[in-house]
Amino acid sequence: MPEAKYLLVGSSHAALEALRAIRLVDPDGSMAMLTRDDRLPYSPTILPYVVSGRSAPDKVLLRDPAFFAANNCAYVPNARAVSLDAKARAVTLENGEVWRYQSLLIASGAAPAIPPVKGLDGVTYHVLRSLADAEGLRGAMGAAKTAVVLGAGLVGLHAAENMAEAGLKVTVVEMQGHVLPGYFDAKASTRIEDAFTTHGVELKLGRKVVEVAPGKVMVDDGTTIAADLLLVATGVRPVTDWLEGSGVLVDRGVVVDEAMRTNIDGVWAAGDVAQATDFASGNKALIGIIPTAVEQGKIAGQGMAGDSYRKDYAGGLPVNTYRFFGRVALSIGRAAATDGVEAVETASGAYRRLVLEGNRLVGYASVDEPFDVGIMGELIRRRVDLSECKDAFLARPVETGRRLMSEQWR
């Protein structure tokens, strides 16, 4: 029966950071990384670029076998975990293999959430979560003339842009009233929507797909759209089915405390699968982005290895960096918040929206105007009081932000 002192289920950003954090403290403890995928580690974020052909599938791998050899970590692909016995400290795989552990990291990520649309199980549709999905979609694009994308989130819009560039007639159907809901306010979204419309992508916002059939999609406005290719990009859901019956507390994701511990002794969770503290509200929330996965993975790894320098998780901050048709849209924090906050907008050529609460930055979004997302994130996280320099900050947020962080460095 294979055994590892540290067992990491998952192989993306959270698990890789945990590996690093563990090895800083414990260079020798046995370690294994299990993944349901058949590749070396890669980031789901890269997949739209694989679809577009900008990145070759074998060039997006984040680590090579030499890395795992150097870090004394067994990398086990094609290892789908199907159950966890927390009492026996053992994880069972699909192929029947049982891995025992001393401490376990649940970093099994998320999988596409498939909406209950009539007829969907009867047609061929695509999702975009794994390299295999990306390669499949890229292959399908070649033969298709029309495409329908369900969902105007990041994955959906990325894919729609790529398919439009490749010459397909693309329609995006989104339930919400504007694209990228949650990340951007309506004004910012309008700019993005315009770009898509200009490039020939039809956006059906505030609409639902009522039924799908081979080659066509019926929308609730009564129209029927031809679709050689159907992409479902209506969000993701943490992969937690294998934890059923294990006693690990699962709400929408695996519930973790400030140290990324689950309710079960010796079991941690991080990344897209984890439901950790939200910075703004203090409640438990799913924030499935790389920066939170990295932070959580590090904290979990430190906890697993008993690193005394571990700091509590301060809470996740939504970050969104989005490139569309060569333009740029950025947002961080509560960029779309309206209640009880002071929002300052400018739109001379570019759109900018600063959201403050009690003279402290809580959110920032821009379209067509880059800013230092990391600096603004740090101002938010540190709750820096901007009273002294508010005018300067509102007038020149990038320069003033750089100044403030330069001072912090000393």
Added chain:
Amino acid sequence: MGVAFDSISFKASLCDGCGDCMTACSQAKGGASRISIVPGAKAGSFETALCRQCGDPKCVQVCPSGALDKDGGNGIIGWDASKCVDCLLCTAGCAYGGIAVDESVARVGKCDQCDGDPACVKVCPTGALEFRKAGSIFNEYGAKEDLFVPGLSGCQGCNSELIMRHAMRKIGRNSVLATPPGCIPGMGSVGYNGKTGTKVPVFHPLLTNTASMLSGIRRYYDRIGRKDIVVMALAGDGGTADCGFHAVSGAAERGEKVLYVCVDNEGYMNTGMQRSGTTPYGSWTSTTPVGEHMQGKTQDAKNLPLIMTAHKCRYVATASTGYMEDLYEKLDRAIAASFEGFSYLHIYSPCPTGWRIPSSKVIDACRLSVDSNFNPLWEYTNTSGLRFTHSPDNAHPVSAYVKMIGKYRHLSPDQLAHIQAKVDEQVALLKLMAAESPPPPAAHRAPAGSSTPAGAEPSQPARREIARN
């Protein structure tokens, strides 16, 4: 041993916001500048955004395409244009604006330190940007053999230990070391239970005769034909400026081929912190106390290295562990000069115990002593005269330096003014000596260094010199 890296540092107090660095960077990189100078909080002050080449780089961790990676060899976080998908997540990782969108090419731009010769640093007219080579110095000298045993019994934060370990690393095993009474033998270099604390021959002369004994040792080595041995002293300021001065002065006058390193901690620190000839005016010591009748030392320090230049030594230099690169360069020249004549290196060395400064602030004190011109760094040879190795321009006021040191805590404004005046006077004198002027005609006398038997050999080529007096 770990690996350390060189880095670009920014000193906000020296930046005048001219923006030359940004122009130079964007020219060198063909796009937006990787360094950004922005207005500071106060009018006329400036701050920067610049890649710090973090040890724990968030930009690398959040990159989904593996386009960013920290080079284990030089510490630079490199960006692979072919792998980058322009997702800009790295900009969300950096809290210092070190990687940002270059709008001219719609990609991110990031500092790569220009292969160790940063364009921004080269053009900075005020010295606000500096390429610190502390990392490569650490790597180079950390790899060399430490010629002292571990576990010397110096005080916590002792600067003399740093000096002896690093000087000996540079000088190497082919040396004979003299350590007259002081902290350096006191902390164990001359022995534990009949064994020495060094890996080279070491002896313990009297406080008064170090230079004389070294003269004899050198003459002996010359006689038996060993010309590769560095004969050197690691002496304190007491054994050099006071009790040992006649021997030092005599050896210098005779041109003995000796490397004499004076570790100046401004007093007799290992025997109870008494004042010495190099204790500066106003200092508290146990023999110049602070009370009703006395407010520290009432005389000025003698400027020993300046006195040594009057001996027309082969080489005289001042150094500080605050500027290790400078110290190492001077050690190189001092070693070379010690095979031709008297070579004198004066290293300023704050003493955490006797000066009342926290152990963790010793190097800060070293730097500030130089940056305030309290201890200007210069070197002198009898052929090229005197030159500064660390510019005395843009100096901090001396008050910034004395403020961090306990032995000056009692200073009155009058005393502080006196110290500042003394510093200004010394710098003015040094500047006068360093001024461009034709060297005096060569004196028609036997050159310094000819008194030792080997030195008298006419076949030696490196004899020619100009006496400068």
